[in-house]
Amino acid sequence: MHDSDKFKIPMGPQHPALKEPESFSVALRGEKILGVEIRLGYNHRGVEKACEDRTYTQDVYLIERVCGICSHSHSTCFVQAVEEIAGLAVPKRALYIRTLIAELERVHSHLLWLGVAGHEIGFDTLLMYTWRDREVVMDLLALLTGNRVNYGMNTIGGVRRDITAEQAAEVLKGMDILEERTKYYIEVATQETSIIKRLSGVGKLYYPDALKLDAVGPTARASDVDRDTRRDDPYAAYPEMAFDVITDSNSDVYGRTVVRVKELMEAYKIVRQCLKNMPDGPIAVKAPRKIPAGEAVSRYEAPRGEDMHYVKSNGTEKPERVKVRAPTLANVQAVKHMLKDRYLADMPIVIAAIDPCFSCTDRLVSVQQLDNDAHQVLTWQALHEYSIEWHRSRGTDFTALNKKLSKAIG
Amino acid sequence: MSTEENIVQELVKNFGYLENKVRLARPRRLFLDVDLAHFEEVFAYAVQKLKFSHLISITGLDEQDNLSFLYHLAQKGVMLNIKTSAPKDNPVIKTVMSYFPGAEIYERELVDLFGAKVEGLPAGNRYPLTDDWPAGEFPLRKDWKGGHSDA
Numbered sequence: 001m002h003d004s005d006k007f008k009i010p011m012g013p014q015h016p017a018l019k020e021p022e023s024f025s026v027a028l029r030g031e032k033i034l035g036v037e038i039r040l041g042y043n044h045r046g047v048e049k050a051c052e053d054r055t056y057t058q059d060v061y062l063i064e065r066v067c068g069i070c071s072h073s074h075s076t077c078f079v080q081a082v083e084e085i086a087g088l089a090v091p092k093r094a095l096y097i098r099t100l101i102a103e104l105e106r107v108h109s110h111l112l113w114l115g116v117a118g119h120e121i122g123f124d125t126l127l128m129y130t131w132r133d134r135e136v137v138m139d140l141l142a143l144l145t146g147n148r149v150n151y152g153m154n155t156i157g158g159v160r161r162d163i164t165a166e167q168a169a170e171v172l173k174g175m176d177i178l179e180e181r182t183k184y185y186i187e188v189a190t191q192e193t194s195i196i197k198r199l200s201g202v203g204k205l206y207y208p209d210a211l212k213l214d215a216v217g218p219t220a221r222a223s224d225v226d227r228d229t230r231r232d233d234p235y236a237a238y239p240e241m242a243f244d245v246i247t248d249s250n251s252d253v254y255g256r257t258v259v260r261v262k263e264l265m266e267a268y269k270i271v272r273q274c275l276k277n278m279p280d281g282p283i284a285v286k287a288p289r290k291i292p293a294g295e296a297v298s299r300y301e302a303p304r305g306e307d308m309h310y311v312k313s314n315g316t317e318k319p320e321r322v323k324v325r326a327p328t329l330a331n332v333q334a335v336k337h338m339l340k341d342r343y344l345a346d347m348p349i350v351i352a353a354i355d356p357c358f359s360c361t362d363r364l365v366s367v368q369q370l371d372n373d374a375h376q377v378l379t380w381q382a383l384h385e386y387s388i389e390w391h392r393s394r395g396t397d398f399t400a401l402n403k404k405l406s407k408a409i410g
Numbered sequence: 411m412s413t414e415e416n417i418v419q420e421l422v423k424n425f426g427y428l429e430n431k432v433r434l435a436r437p438r439r440l441f442l443d444v445d446l447a448h449f450e451e452v453f454a455y456a457v458q459k460l461k462f463s464h465l466i467s468i469t470g471l472d473e474q475d476n477l478s479f480l481y482h483l484a485q486k487g488v489m490l491n492i493k494t495s496a497p498k499d500n501p502v503i504k505t506v507m508s509y510f511p512g513a514e515i516y517e518r519e520l521v522d523l524f525g526a527k528v529e530g531l532p533a534g535n536r537y538p539l540t541d542d543w544p545a546g547e548f549p550l551r552k553d554w555k556g557g558h559s560d561a
Contacts, residue, residue: 040515041538049549049556084436214465214512227464233438233487297439297482297489299466308482310469325467325482325516333512 006034024335024351031343031390036336040329051322056082056156056291059322063309064150066324069112072098072105073302074309074324075154080235081298081311082156082319086291091282092237094158099237100171100274101145101153102300103267107137107178109303110260110267113355114185117257120348121198122388125402126188133181140174143167158284168275175268182264188405189261198396199254203338203350206251215334216327217305218263219354221247222255229301240277241270253353260355289317302327304355328356345390348383414440414488417460425452440490449494450504456483457509462490465510468517470524472552477501477524496526505530523550 006029023039047066051059064075076098083090111134118126138148144167145151153159189195205215210223220227228245230238246262248255291313300307305327314320331354338350391397411419417440418432427448433441444452456462462483471478476495483490496503503520505528506513518537520526525548539549548554 037535039535039537041536041540044538046549046556049554211463212511214510227486229487233484233489295441296435297491299484299489306466308466310467310480310482312471321469321471323467323469329515330466330512333515 024347026339026344026347028344031345033339033342033344033347036339038332038336040332048322048324051319053318055289055317056287056319059319060154060156061152063322063324064152064154067326068149069109070105070302070304070307070326071150072101072153073300073307074326076102076236077298077300077302077307077309078311078322078324079154079156080300081296081309082291082313083287084296084298085294085311085313086156086288088157088285088287090158091285092279093162093281094283095237096274096278097159097161097163097283098154099241100163100271100278101141101151102236103270103274104137104141104144104171105151106267106303107264107271108134108141109355110264111137111178113260113303113352114257116352116355117253117349120352120384120387121195121396121398122391123195123398123401125398125405126185129181129405130185133178136174136177140171143170155284155287157287158282160284162283163275163278168278171271171275175271179265179268182261182268186261186265189257192401194396194398194401195257196254198391198398199257199349200250200252202253202346203256203342203353204252205334205338207249209337210251210334213334213337214330215305216330217302217355218256218259219305219331219334221245222259223251224249227306229299229306233299235298235300237274241273243270253349256353290315291317291319304328305331328354332356343390344383345387348387412437414438417488417490420460421452421455424455428452438488440488442490442492444492444494446494446496446503449492453481453492453506453509456490456492460490461485462488465506465513465516468513468520470520470526470550472498472524472550474498474552477526479503479520479526481506500527501525502527502529504528507531522548524548525551 006027008025008027025037027034047062050062054062060075060079063078064071066074111130115127115130118124118130141151142148144163145153145161153161205223207224210220210225224247226245226247231245243266246259246266248258293313293315295312298309307327308325310323311319312321335351335354339347342350414434414437418434421428421432428442428444431443435441462485464484466482466484469480469482471480473495475498477498478493478495481492483492503526505517507530515537517528517531521528522536522539
């Protein structure tokens with residue numbers, strides 16, 4: 001690692017806003033990545049330990065804050081485990097409402113991702129459009145729950161707010177708008193040659209490696225791994241929902257894009273089914289303050305992949321142990337593999353393509369030449385610009401497409 | 411007979427000592443207790459023969475005199491949660507990285523937060539605690555109450 005033509009580039013970990021700021025230490029030869037070391041844990045907050053000191057009800061709110069985007073995913077995953085131990089029969093209407101919020105959360109998350117992905121490759125018109133459209137679903141979440149994120153819908157035994165007919169009508173209107181937009185994005189993603197050219201073959205993760213490294217969610221499904229907790233280990237109202245599990249065999253960033261845009265269409269399908277078939281009735285059963293001794297494992301298909309919570313109770317009002325395994329922790333292992341022997345210029349989009357809980361702004365990239373202690377500090381923005389310029393000089397330029405699309409949608 | 415019941419039978423048939431040690435908590439949720447001496451053969455059988463080819467995570471548990479480790483395996487929707495224990499004063503377990511390379515991060519978590527000693531875990535960055543975290547402080551052990559230690 002001390003040859004004059006090799007560089008070691010530490011990236012991160014500064015990022016106060018995100019759940020799991022990661023630090024990637026990249027060894028380079030010229031423009032090629034020889035290997036990546038990952039250091040995680042910079043924002044470890046001790047949530048699991050904190051759960052042991054709080055009541056189950058307090059933990060619902062704490063757990064919801066594990067992630068700012070998948071907040072409903074974590075709270076649902078947690079309450080499901082507690083409800084299983086307590087033997088609570090959660091009313092069907094509550095299960096439908098949980099599923100509805102879950103899919104709206106997926107829509108918000110996937111649209112957000114599509115924008116970030118567009119930005120990372122210099123296709124900023126896509127960012128502007130998707131984030132504008134995302135406001136449709138953010139407004140719906142705020143209408144239904146009172147909040148754009150951290151919805152506070154779940155409680156042990158059900159949900160805390162009912163859905164009115166007027167709200168349901170608004171949601172349906174929003175789904176019509178978003179479905180039209182998404183059809184357009186599918187067209188853009190599958191037909192625009194600059195996107196296909198820029199994303200194809202980048203961040204390869206072949207099927208056996210995706211399995212071996214236990215990748216989850218769209219990252220795994222884009223490597224043809226036919227795995228989706230909503231279908232395989234159904235929870236909430238998913239046993240009654242008809243939807244397709246989207247897989248793709250491209251095994252690269254392009255495949256991950258196709259999987260997510262198509263999953264948006266499935267999400268609209270599920271949202272409509274939830275509203276159409278939602279049974280009447282109560283939205284919660286009363287949960288005991290003390291949960292009898294026992295244990296349960298709950299799984300949930302979050303937008304980024306499978307989330308798992310393990311809860312062990314001891315008969316008191318506080319849990320004995322709460323374990324959370326968020327999807328990014330599973331997928332970050334695969335990133336090392338995807339980056340090996342690739343160009344540094346592809347690093348932003350490869351990292352962004354697992355949709356980790358980070359990778360936007362303020363990220364410091366410190367470049368170090370090992371043999372003479374020369375030290376240079378770059379921002380994530382600088383790496384981003386380097387990446388755009390690198391590809392532009394090799395013929396992939398989104399300037400024309402940005403302009404063309406600006407005219408296509410008013 | 412359900413898939414899960416078949417799995418229970420297979421396990422008990424091959425490993426007599428698992429009699430009454432495999433529990434079907436509900437459809438798709440199997441829990442299994444195995445002592446440390448027999449852990450590897452049962453784990454290998456579950457992964458290779460029963461095709462539990464997905465390791466979701468490993469949960470550490472502080473159970474008074476012992477540390478326990480719960481390996482969450484899945485075969486599509488069915489989960490097999492294999493639990494084994496080691497004495498807290500010498501909590502040595504073997505790495506499962508030869509079965510699941512991705513297990514590395516979950517095992518490092520057991521090292522940092524519970525003080526497990528994982529044989530065969532290669533040198534590398536720790537997770538999730540800081541590099542200057544004091545030795546012998548394991549936050550998820552029950553007797554660890556946080557705050558600053560002067561020791």
